[in-house]
Amino acid sequence: MRSVRRADLDAVVALDAAVTGLEKRAYWQRVYRRYGVAGTAEQRHFLVALAGGRVVGFMIGEVRDWEFGSPPCGWVFALDVHPQARQAGIGTQLLAALSERFRQAGVTKLRTLLARDNTLILSFFRSQGMMAGPLIPLEMDLPQGVAHSAAVEPTR
């Protein structure tokens, strides 16, 4: 387990494409700029798991402060393990490494958010001891056809 390097990016893009069926190179380049080496000082972490010198998994997370009154906590928002490398504890090791970095930042709570039909990843986080938290995700379709020229500041 170690922090991502620029040379890992091709492998990360390929791994994500293999798992999701969609190559998103521009997206991963933006994620690397935000969460790669430059992000570490701001409590953003992009970790990769290596086996035989090859990237077989990655996990990304960051410390977020005071969202809707919630004290600082460690958010995990991306996890992929190559299908052929699963059931070997790689996700567990990635989560342990990320958790350790959060602990070093003084964070004592770990949080994530994912689709409720994503049974594979939900089961993984459950197996790590995660339970439903106090936040409830909500969403809505925005009404069509309402022109709005002014930027709206989000309320927190």
Next chain:
Amino acid sequence: MRLQVNTMLALYSVIEFAADPQRHIPAAEIAEKYGISPHHLAKVLAELTHAGIVESARGVGGGYRFAANVRRLTLMDVIQLFEDFAPPAAQRRDARVATAVDLALDAVLSEVDEIAKATFNSITLATMLQLIDRQKADPGA
């Protein structure tokens, strides 16, 4: 969500078998532990056997043994054998045409059901056994 009695008996039983997968456990032992009717439990165990979650052993001692994979079998796999997950609209008992109130209530009840199903789907028996160990180590956690 309130689970039916048979569903709870099935969950108790499956957890007992999964906690000690090599042992053949007599139905009477589970019935006594949870204070339930052996006759009632037999029907539940027959359903679990039919689904391949447990297998019965004949002969002296007899009993049942866990036959599934603790890391794959989820609470939902067990629960759906005994519960009806029909959408709220299908569960309405009267024959009248649904009103806007009915439809709005259906939407809210469906939301609750979907969250419950996602929770049951994400918890394997292995995770359940970990949760039980945590409760033993720290009751009330």
